[in-house]
Amino acid sequence: MTVVRWMMVLMLGGTLVACASSPEPKTLWDRLGGEPAVVVVVDDFIATVAADPVINQRFARTDMPKLKKLLVEQICEATGGGCKYTGRTMRESHRGQKITVAEFNAMGGDMFKTLEKFKVPQREKDELMALLGSMSPEIVGQ
Numbered sequence: 001m002t003v004v005r006w007m008m009v010l011m012l013g014g015t016l017v018a019c020a021s022s023p024e025p026k027t028l029w030d031r032l033g034g035e036p037a038v039v040v041v042v043d044d045f046i047a048t049v050a051a052d053p054v055i056n057q058r059f060a061r062t063d064m065p066k067l068k069k070l071l072v073e074q075i076c077e078a079t080g081g082g083c084k085y086t087g088r089t090m091r092e093s094h095r096g097q098k099i100t101v102a103e104f105n106a107m108g109g110d111m112f113k114t115l116e117k118f119k120v121p122q123r124e125k126d127e128l129m130a131l132l133g134s135m136s137p138e139i140v141g142q
């Protein structure tokens with residue numbers, strides 16, 4: 001083998017080792033299981049919200065199938081799934097509702113219950129809850 005060939009073999013080998021030792025980190029969307037899993041989670045979450053006496057009256061006139069679709073899109077976009085959220089901003093859609101911290105926390109509790117039910121691992125549960133929690137300034141007290 002010529003020196004050039006040996007160099008090519010070594011370079012290729014190095015690249016393969018580099019790829020094997022530092023795989024592309026998976027997005028939260030992928031780790032959650034992508035669209036099929038998130039659709040199931042959002043369905044269960046909305047059913048839990050609809051049965052939650054602390055907040056269900058808030059949704060008496062809401063188009064729930066549309067809300068579910070928008071939530072999946074929103075989670076997809078925010079977790080790196082590459083979707084485009086087509087709904088209104090959190091400030092726009094909650095403006096005038098005067099949502100309280102207690103109501104926001106009740107909804108967080110409903111999501112937590114759903115994630116526990118589907119045995120979503122701790123890390124993914126923490127990341128998703130933190131992501132939703134970070135939206136509170138746009139939702140609470142508007």
Ligand code: HEM
Nearest residue numbers: 055058059062070071087088093099103104107132135139
């Ligand atoms: C992190 C928490 C929350 C997220 C991610 C969220 C997300 C959303 C989204 C995506 C929409 C649809 C926007 C659109 O129509 O374009 C929406 C609407 C709505 N949200 Fe929230 N929401 C949260 C918390 C809450 C809380 C705590 C309440 C009340 C207890 C609430 C009550 C509503 C209601 C009533 C609507 C429908 C508004 C309408 O029909 O005009 N949301 N929310």
